[in-house]
Amino acid sequence: MHRTLTIAKREFRGYFNSPAAYIVVCLFLILMGFFFWNPFFLINRASVRGMYDLMSVLLLPTMPALTMGLLAEEKRTGTIEILLTMPVKDGEVVVGKYLAALGLLAVLLLCTLAYPLSVSTLGRLDWGPVFTGYLALLLEGGAMLAIGVLASSWTDNQLIAFFTSGIICFAFWVVSRFLPFMPQAAASVVEWLSFDYHYQDLARGVVDTRNVFYFLSVIGFSLVLAFRSLESRRWS
Amino acid sequence: MTKKQQARAAKESAAFLLLVGGILILINVLGVFFHSRVDTTDKQLFSLSKGSLHLASTLKDQMEIVAYFSADLPPPHNATERYVRDLLLEYKDASHGKITLRFVHPEKDEDKQAAERDNVPRVQDQKLEADSFSVQEGYRGLAFHYLGDTRSVGHIDSTDGLEYEIAQLIKEMSGEKVKIAVLDGHNEAPQQQNPMMMMQQPQGGPHMNSIKGYLPTYDVQEIRADKEIPADLKALLIVQPEIPFTEQELRYINQYVMRGGSLAIFGGALKVDMAGGAPTASAVDVGLNKLLDKWGVRLEGKLVADAQCGRARMQTSLGIPLPVPYPPVPVVSFTEYQRKHPALFKLDQVGLPYSSPLTLSDVLKSDKLVKRTLLANSTKQSWLMEGPSIELKPTDRWRVPGYSGPYVMAVALEGKLPSAFAQAPASTPEANANAASDIKAPERAEKPVHVLVFGTGYFMRDEFLPDPSRGQRESGGAVALALNAIDWLAQESDLIEIRAKSVEDPALAVPMNVKEAEATIRRAVQEQDEAKADKAFKERKQAMAAWDQKKSTYRWANTLGLPILFALFGLSRWRARKARKAGMQL
The missing domain is CATH 1.10.287 (Helix Hairpins)
Incomplete structure (x- = not known):
């Protein structure tokens, strides 16, 4: 665990030592601010639910951007071999890098906390859904990050990693929109697989263990796959 | 690594992944059966009431709910769609697969036609564009398909009370009806013309055919009180009785309430003869005060007249009817506090024709098991009309002896009421007295009951109600009051909670x-x-x-300030690192 945290700290600091984190966070905040605050006073409701819907969309390109280089870049430059010859396990490397990306996501979400704080001074804001909304974003974003780490473990090209994880995340996100065109039996399964189905429940203020288990399962399975993918270089 | 070792490692890896995948799938499948759920919203907005849950979970066949919402509805209807979606998902989850949902944004002609077929009409909304308003057409309604039957909520204007409306519809379609009864045998006057308006043709019985039409989810029976009243009736309504009750009947009614039945008494101290468009009222004593006195309420044989009143048609010498103020029909306005009572939910004011005043006593004041709520009263500009024959003919000159209001016109009692005949012997030496005293009832209601007392029941009678086929939305306050009252008496308390649920996010506070x-x-x-x-x-x-x-x-x-602050933090950090690097010496 100590080694995992050391890797996480190093990676997390790395984000802020390059302009990447600042560009991603600033762009994210500008887009969020524009799309959330423009219609806000027209709707005239003391609610930040619209913010979660927007964030869910904006996470789609943001999360792959944060993870695309985590393993792919190390592979391309060959530093992965140096890293893996150190006294750390493959799993610790994967989890450490994942935690660093999760930390950056937390910083991103922390920045948007100014929105509900602002809204609460303009009207009576129900804080329950605000907290569960952030939990939803952390879980959905966490799942996207795990998929990003997985995609990054498959290739040594950052762009390929970005598009691969972007497409997978988009598929998980968009699939619920096609449910009316599917047969009933398939629709139930596909609906359960979609991010949006589980995310919306949390975003409106309902914490259901099924939704939490779902996101944790996606995270867990993606990270295990990434670990096996990294490990496969020894026998493939 | 040899090829054999590589193959073995690959197999082990695949088996490990399958194992992990299997465990995760198992956890998720188990989670479907063993899960917990917390609604963190202030008002438990996304938790269906027990009544709705019961309805959804006991559906016997597949129900399809189609939500027709145009994609670009203007505020606040765009937020309504989200609430409707959430609410329907709750119904779906509770139905164990019996409810299927379909969300349609009617853009194609075939979808629009389907919406019209499902009785979801196109509605017009105002939309703000730059500095002007424009009219936009769209759909925002629900259709319910069940066993070949289709019902709809044509256009959803507000989310207030929507869960109740949906619950009522599902209840109506799935055939689970609540049994209530109207007491028969105490109305003798044939139905006559209402001087305010002519709504219905004369019919027999307790004159409540219209209100029955508004109660599709109820099994409304007509019963007599000369024998034990069935305990499975959720409520008993006594509407404008004119023939006195025997002691035996009163004891059976008391027994019914003590066993947990709800009772509503709508009038019973006045009899109005509306013959020939020149109505007169006279006091009657049907004996209900023997019950009510014990519960701290008394119906007086007088009539409340109010300057805040409805209108009636006065015949002029030219034969042309002229609408004039009609004080015998006080228009009662409800206070914010009164509107919180489920019986008055969403009501601003209602006309209560030919009402007696209620006198309240303090007999139950110290009784902590009973709660009394004053539901309706006349204005200060009201007075009482009394006498052996009170003239009620519409006129433009009313004799006002002086304002003496307000007068109480409706009261709600709830709790474990004491029996009106707990230990009292039969009050008359009539032949049925012995038989009456044999009618046993607990000294207190076995469970909390609801009792409503109104000074009048005329607002529930056919003469004053529009034809139910014209729809509830056209019916105004009288029907709403009657339905609310019956709901409060007969429904489960959790369904009542639905009506009071306000689901919209609060508006921004105006300075x-x-x-x-x-x-x-x-x-x-x-x-x-x-x-x-x-x-x-x-x-x-x-x-x-x-x-x-x-x-x-x-x-x-928020839009620019936050990113600028974050960028400045990055800049300062970059400069600090640069300075640190410049100071470094090898």
Whole structure:
């Protein structure tokens, strides 16, 4: 665990030592601010639910951007071999890098906390859904990050990693929109697989263990796959 | 690594992944059966009431709910769609697969036609575009398909009470009806013309055919009280009785309430003869006060007249009917406190024709098991009409002896009421007295009961109600009051909670100085003080400008301020690192 945290700290600091984190966070905040605050006073409701819907969309390109280089870049430059010859396990490397990306996501979400704080001074804001909304974003974003780490473990090209994880995340996100065109039996399964189905429940203020288990399962399975993918270089 | 070792490692890896995948799938499948759920919203908005859950979970066949919502509805209807979606998902989850949902954005002609077929009409909404309003057409309704039957909520204007409306519809379609009864055998007068309007043709019985039409989810029976009243009746309604009750009947009614039945008494101290468009009223004593006295309420044989009243047609000498104020039909306005009672939910005011005043006593004041709520009273500008024959013919000249109001016109009692005949012997030496005293009842209601007492029941009778086939939405306050009252008496308390649920997010708080300026404007207009109004208008304009400035500050501080702050943090960090690097020596 100590080694995992050391890797996480190093990676997390790395984000802020390059302009990447600042560009991603600033762009994210500008887009969020524009799309959330423009219609806000027209709707005239003391609610930040619209913010979660927007964030869910904006996470789609943001999360792959944060993870695309985590393993792919190390592979391309060959530093992965140096890293893996150190006294750390493959799993610790994967989890450490994942935690660093999760930390950056937390910083991103922390920045948007100014929105509900602002809204609460303009009207009576129900804080329950605000907290569960952030939990939803952390879980959905966490799942996207795990998929990003997985995609990054498959290739040594950052762009390929970005598009691969972007497409997978988009598929998980968009699939619920096609449910009316599917047969009933398939629709139930596909609906359960979609991010949006589980995310919306949390975003409106309902914490259901099924939704939490779902996101944790996606995270867990993606990270295990990434670990096996990294490990496969020894026998493939 | 040899090829054999590589193959073995690959197999082990695949088996490990399968194992992990299997465990995760198992956890998720188990989670479907063993899960917990917490609704963190203040008002438990996304938790269906027990009544709705029960309805959804006991559906016997597949129900399809189609939500027709146009994609670009203007505010606030765009937020309504989200609430409807959430609410329907709750129904779906509770139905164990019996409810399927379909969300349609009617853009194609075939979808629009389907919406029209499902009785979801196209509605017009105002939309704000730049500085002007435009009219936009769209759909925002629900259709329910169940066993070949289709019902709809044609257009959803507000989310208030929507869960109740849906619950009622599902209940109506799935055939689970609540049994209530109207007491028969105490109405002798044939139905006659209502001087205010002619709604229905004369019919026999207790004259409640219209109200029955408004109660599709109820099994409304007509019963007599000369024998034990079935305990499975959720409520017993006594509407404008005119023939006295025997002691035996009163004891059976008391017994029914003590066993947990709800009772509503609508009138019973006045009899109005509406023959020939010149109605007269006279006091009657049907004996209900023997019950009510014990519960601290008494129906008086007088009539409440109010300056705040409805209108009736007065025949002029030319034969042309002229609408004139009609004080025997007081229009009762409800206070904010009274409107919180489920029986008055969403009601601003209602006309209560030919009402007796209620006198309240303190017999149950110290009884902590009983709660009494004053539901309706006349205005201060009201008075009482009394006498052996009270003239009620519409006229433009009413004799007002002086205002003596307000008078109580409706009361609700809830709790474990004491028996009206707990230990009292039969009050008359009639032949049935012995038999009556044999009718046993607990000394207190076995469970909390609901009792409503209104000074009148005429607002529930056919003469005063529109034809139910014209729809509830056209029916106005009288029907709403009657239905609310019956719901409160007969429904499960959790269904009542649904009606009181307000689900919209609270609006942004308008600054106090804007509100104060608006109040000053209203006062100035009432006082016809032009200078004061002008000053208040200017103050409001300034306050609104300040409010707009505040909005703009919030918008830009959040949109640009936050990213700029974050960028500045990055810049300072970069400069600090650069300085640190410059100071480093090898």
